[in-house]
Amino acid sequence: MSVACMAATAYSPAGRAQDVYAGVIVPGVKQSDGRAGNVSNAVEDHLHVQGYVKEPSHKIPVVASVDVIVVGGGPAGVAAAVSAARQGASTMLVEKTSYLGGLWTGGLVLPVLATHGKGKSGEWTKATGGICVELCDKLLKEGWAFNPDSPRVDPEATKYLLDKTVYDAGVRVVYNAVAAGVTMSGNRVESILLDCNTGRIAVKCKMAVDASGDGCLFNWTGDPYEARRYHISTSYLLGGCKGKKIGGKTPVDDMRFSTIGTRAHEDGLDVFRVSELQQKHRLDLWDRIETLRRKPETKDVYLMEVAPTTGVRVTRVLNSLHNVTLAESMEWTTYDDVIGMSGACDPFDYKGRRVEKKDRPVWQIPYRSILPQQTANLLVCGRCFGYDQGITWDAREISTCMVTGQAAGTAAALSAAYRCAPRDIDVKILQNKLVKEKVRLAF
DSSP: OOTTBOOOOOOOOSOOOOSEESOOOOTTOOOOOSTTOOBOOOGGGTSOOOOOOOOOOOOOOEEEEEEEEEEOOSHHHHHHHHHHHHTTOOEEEEOSSSSSOTTTTTTOOOBOOSSEEEOTTSSEEEOOOHHHHHHHHHHHHTTSEEOSSSOEEOHHHHHHHHHHHHHHHTOEEEOSOEEEEEEEETTEEEEEEEEETTEEEEEEEEEEEEOSSSOHHHHHHTOOEEEOOEEEEEEEEEESOTTOOOSEEOSSTTOEEEEEEEEEEEOTTOHHHHHHHHHHHHHHHHHHHHHHHTSGGGTTOEEEEEOSSOEEOOOEEEOBSSOBOHHHHHTTOOOTTEEEEEOOOSOEEETTEEEOGGGOBOEEEEGGGGSBSSOTTEEEOGGGSSBOGGGHHHHTSHHHHHHHHHHHHHHHHHHHHHTSOGGGBOHHHHHHHHHHTTOOOOO
């Protein structure tokens, strides 16, 4: 075994009788809205099932083999793919839409939050580093973003920069392809199945990174997780706003952004409900803008764009080797296997008191929180890595997604190179790689 690997630990999931999984049910699961902390991964928990059909067995052509495949081209997926490629791994990034950035760009969630927090000295300090800072600094330098503490970006410029960054890193991007399943060999992902307009295809991989936002891969591999409910909204852009106090500012003078939606806890895995909300938001938004245009002071305002990606905030969250807790994040908990840090977003209640943004500590993220309990060659990053309900807001922010993505991609490349499971790599080597890429690890 390579010096980069520690002694292997025997671990093998039980009950793996098939090669292809489309939603393995973990024994003893219960339907959950996340608040009760129960595990749920069955379609029956989210939709009313009227019956079942059997998909005919057929051969699926293998069209590529890579060291690392990353599913999901949002901030986490881009960070993972770029990091893996920069470490020398042959890397493929799979994205279901025709652009990168996920909710950051396609969801018009323009502010990059949780980049700073309260340091141990009591001063406001930068928590994030690495690719997150690299991208934000470029956007700020070009005038495509403003406000260094919480950069607010131009979505089209950000799409361009993300494409340029993955291209320069040598990542092979596959757009308009939806992950449709996995094939397994024992407790390892052997290949990812993709649906595209040429039909269903397969890509073989040494390591897989789940950056889907919805935990699609660990759902198929049978790793346990929580199904959580959260707010669902739709963002939009307004034009003709120069000199008007309306919406949130953007780097483009006459463009503003805002959001329409609900604060209710919605099931983002209920495709019918999400579709219903998307339609309702669009209809309500049109009426809202028409009302606005009837006022003399806003008669020139017009609807530029409704976000093509619905703002589903949280769905599946991994039950990792160690889920970060709110208490740990508030009490300066240190981890020997730290792989990055995050910061503050919004005020919240903790132990009966209100914690304002300025008083929210920066917090560490352990490597164990991006590792599933069962599957040997899978890493998880973005909004579905392992954390408890209380820390949801900060954990799902764009900056945190990039931090966990960079760690996942770097670890995946190391694991492929040293031919060992991600949990068996020497975490010191991983940490040294991250520090070299200017990732902040220490308080």
